[in-house]
Amino acid sequence: MKFFEELNKFSEAMVELPFAAVNGVLGRDGERSGEQDLQQARWKAYDAWVRLLNESANGLYASPEVGSSVGRAMEASLKWQRLGSAMAGAFFAALWPAIGLPSAAELTELRAEVGALRDDLAMARLEAEEARAAVVALPADERRTNDALAAMWNGAWQPDKAPFVRKGGEDAPAN
Amino acid sequence: MPQPTKQPINAIAGYLLDGAMRTLDGFKKGTHATISDPPPVTPYRVVFESGKLRLRRYAASGKAHRTPLVLVYALIKRPFVLDIQKGRSVVEFLTRAGFDVYLTDWLPPNASDTWRGFDDYVNGDLDKAVRYVRAVTRSAQVSILGYCFGALLSLVYTALHPENVRNLVTATTPFDMGARELPIYKIVDAMTDESMELVTRVYGNCPAWMVQSFFSAMAPVHHAIDKYVGLYRNAERDGFADQFDLFERWMNSDVAMAGRIFREMSGDIFKRNKFARGEFEVGGRKARPEQIRCSLLNVVGDYDDVVHPSSSLGLVDRVSSGDRRNLTFPTGHVGAMVSGAAHKQLWPQIGAWLGERSN
Numbered sequence: 001m002k003f004f005e006e007l008n009k010f011s012e013a014m015v016e017l018p019f020a021a022v023n024g025v026l027g028r029d030g031e032r033s034g035e036q037d038l039q040q041a042r043w044k045a046y047d048a049w050v051r052l053l054n055e056s057a058n059g060l061y062a063s064p065e066v067g068s069s070v071g072r073a074m075e076a077s078l079k080w081q082r083l084g085s086a087m088a089g090a091f092f093a094a095l096w097p098a099i100g101l102p103s104a105a106e107l108t109e110l111r112a113e114v115g116a117l118r119d120d121l122a123m124a125r126l127e128a129e130e131a132r133a134a135v136v137a138l139p140a141d142e143r144r145t146n147d148a149l150a151a152m153w154n155g156a157w158q159p160d161k162a163p164f165v166r167k168g169g170e171d172a173p174a175n
Numbered sequence: 176m177p178q179p180t181k182q183p184i185n186a187i188a189g190y191l192l193d194g195a196m197r198t199l200d201g202f203k204k205g206t207h208a209t210i211s212d213p214p215p216v217t218p219y220r221v222v223f224e225s226g227k228l229r230l231r232r233y234a235a236s237g238k239a240h241r242t243p244l245v246l247v248y249a250l251i252k253r254p255f256v257l258d259i260q261k262g263r264s265v266v267e268f269l270t271r272a273g274f275d276v277y278l279t280d281w282l283p284p285n286a287s288d289t290w291r292g293f294d295d296y297v298n299g300d301l302d303k304a305v306r307y308v309r310a311v312t313r314s315a316q317v318s319i320l321g322y323c324f325g326a327l328l329s330l331v332y333t334a335l336h337p338e339n340v341r342n343l344v345t346a347t348t349p350f351d352m353g354a355r356e357l358p359i360y361k362i363v364d365a366m367t368d369e370s371m372e373l374v375t376r377v378y379g380n381c382p383a384w385m386v387q388s389f390f391s392a393m394a395p396v397h398h399a400i401d402k403y404v405g406l407y408r409n410a411e412r413d414g415f416a417d418q419f420d421l422f423e424r425w426m427n428s429d430v431a432m433a434g435r436i437f438r439e440m441s442g443d444i445f446k447r448n449k450f451a452r453g454e455f456e457v458g459g460r461k462a463r464p465e466q467i468r469c470s471l472l473n474v475v476g477d478y479d480d481v482v483h484p485s486s487s488l489g490l491v492d493r494v495s496s497g498d499r500r501n502l503t504f505p506t507g508h509v510g511a512m513v514s515g516a517a518h519k520q521l522w523p524q525i526g527a528w529l530g531e532r533s534n
Contacts (some may be wrong), residue, residue: 046404053396061358067365074366078373085377104286112287115226122225126303129310136313 003055010052013045212255212428213421216264219278223307227284227291227433228300230307233266233276240533242341243312244274245305247332249324250281250296250436251386253428256512257322259421263513265522272526274318274533277308279325283430289379292435294458297332305332305339316341318533320525322512323347323482324440330490331450333469334462342532343467344525346474347508349482350464350490351451352444356483359393363445371441375434383429390429393481422513451493464493471499472528474511474521481508502528 020041024034060066089104096103102110223230246266248254257278258266269276279301284291308317319340321329326348333340355361374381391398402419409415432440449455453463471494475487484503491499504511504521511517 043408050396050401054394057395058358061361064361064365067361070362071365071367071370075370075373078370078377082373082377108287111285115287118224119226122223122303125223126225126307126310129307133310133313 003052003059006048006052006055010045010048013041013048017041017045212253213259213424215255216258216261217266217270219266221280222277222311223304225303226295226300227282227288228304229280229282230304231278231280233270233278235270235273235275237271237273239275240273240530241314242316242318242533243308243314244269244276244318244320244529244533245308246276246278247301247319247321247325247329248279248281249322250328250432251324251429252425253430254278254280255428256425256509259425259513260418263418263515263518265512268518268522268526269320272530274526274529275312277304277317279304281430283383284380284433286379289375289434291433292439293328293331293455296433296436297328298335298458301328301332302336305336309339318342318344318529320344320529321346321348323508324349327444327450330464330467331455331457331462334464334466335457335460337466337468340469342470342472342529344472344474344529345487345490347476347479347482347511348473348487348490349444350493351486352446352448353451354483354485354489356485357393357480359389362392363389363441366441368442368446371438375438378431378434380434381432381437383431386432387427387429390426390481422509451489464490465495467494468496470532471496472525473499473501474525475501475503476506476508476511477503478506478510479508498532 020034020038024038026034093103093105217233219231219233221229222232246257246269248257258264261267266276266278281296281300305317305319309315316339319329319333319342321327321344323346326345327350329343329345330348330350333343355364374385378385406416406419443449443455447454450462451464453461453465455462471491473487473490475484477484479487488501488503491501502521502524504517506514506517506521511521
């Protein structure tokens with residue numbers, strides 16, 4: 001089991017630590033610094049300890065008893081909170097209107113309305129961008145016709161510029 | 176008369192200001208407000224907003240690839256981890272590689288957003304963002320790069336709207352939740368559907384502190400002790416303390432999860448593994464991995480302890496794409512985004528893969 005592997009590594013590191021400490025005290029110049037060895041041994045022990053703690057936490061999570069107790073505790077706490085918020089809601093629902101303030105439900109409704117307006121605006125903007133992109137994608141002739149129709153719609157009608165109006169002396173297009 | 180040096184006074188003032196800001200952040204956190212983002216590394220412009228989505232545009236430096244890139248971030252923390260520090264910023268890398276990047280900055284849900292589920296996020300906000308990008312860039316299709324939960328959103332989107340996606344990169348994707356390798360899953364398994372329902376009945380949305388508790392419980396020793404010891408051990412390394420600060424800020428930037436998507440995620444995706452089994456229904460339509468036909472690159476961290484590699488690796492065998500592959504790299508879940516090694520070796524590979532398919 002991984003927990004026991006980590007426990008072994010931690011025990012080994014703990015055994016090494018006093019030796020490294022003695023080396024550190026007796027460390028001489030010219031050799032590898034004893035202080036450095038001690039520091040390394042300290043970190044090795046610390047890392048082994050962290051890994052051991054991690055494995056212990058994993059072992060706890062894996063236990064079905066722990067899982068079900070956490071689940072039950074959470075459910076119970078949520079039920080109590082629900083009761084508490086229902087009571088607080090009933091109290092404040094009567095209090096706010098009495099002092100002339102809107103209730104939480106009214107504020108939520110207002111936020112939803114503002115949100116819906118923002119969505120409408122976003123949709124209009126999106127449709128405008130899509131329409132613009134579609135116009136650019138049209139062939140030049142069609143674009144001219146569209147422009148003329150838009151001009152008619154906006155009251156800026158200029159027959160001589162409209163592509164589909166027959167000018168004097170021109171033949172009607174053959175059908 | 177000698178003037179008293181201003182340097183120590185400045186240092187003390189800075190120290191006090193820093194402490195005051197931290198205290199303020201602590202208070203803000205206590206009131207469930209989202210902690211503010213650090214200044215961005217790469218400049219951006221918000222180009223579109225819809226529902227719970229704010230779309231940022233980071234312009235490509237130099238000549239841009241023809242297919243724009245939509246970067247889909249997760250719903251559970253702030254996205255600044257993708258643009259956290261010069262030289263370690265995914266966004267910076269991608270813009271330098273010639274991609275016009277559009278990043279989804281998901282806004283935290285409030286009390287009136289409890290009804291938002293996968294349908295609203297994927298078929299609503301994300302689809303509108305993709306339509307917007309296609310319209311303004313005049314591109315028929317986009318490339319999508321999703322990270323973590325964002326990769327799951329990208330997969331569901333691509334399954335439902337395959338015609339809009341040319342290339343898909345999924346990074347550290349929680350795809351097959353049947354692979355129960357992480358010990359914390361045993362605790363989640365013990366939670367009944369009633370408990371999950373109760374969370375949203377009591378709070379409306381799943382509160383940010385609950386999301387954070389789940390992540391802390393994944394590595395309790397690391398979060399309680401080891402990361403601080405790590406800071407002490409690496410104190411001499413240049414820039415380590417700053418990186419640690421930024422990273423901590425991100426770790427504490429959890430946002431709430433809208434009630435409905437929390438229930439769908441914990442029940443349908445996590446417990447019943449419906450997406451991998453091809454049974455996940457979004458907005459009345461089945462989203463099956465087999466509906467994905469575009470080029471797919473699936474990035475997997477060998478040491479990922481949030482999404483175990485075995486939850487991601489099977490994705491490539493389930494899609495219908497002809498062009499698909501796994502790209503594994505010896506890194507962790509967040510390391511794939513911020514580590515120096517990932518930016519030296521992993522991201523150039525991702526950039527090259529995308530670049531070849533974006534013109």
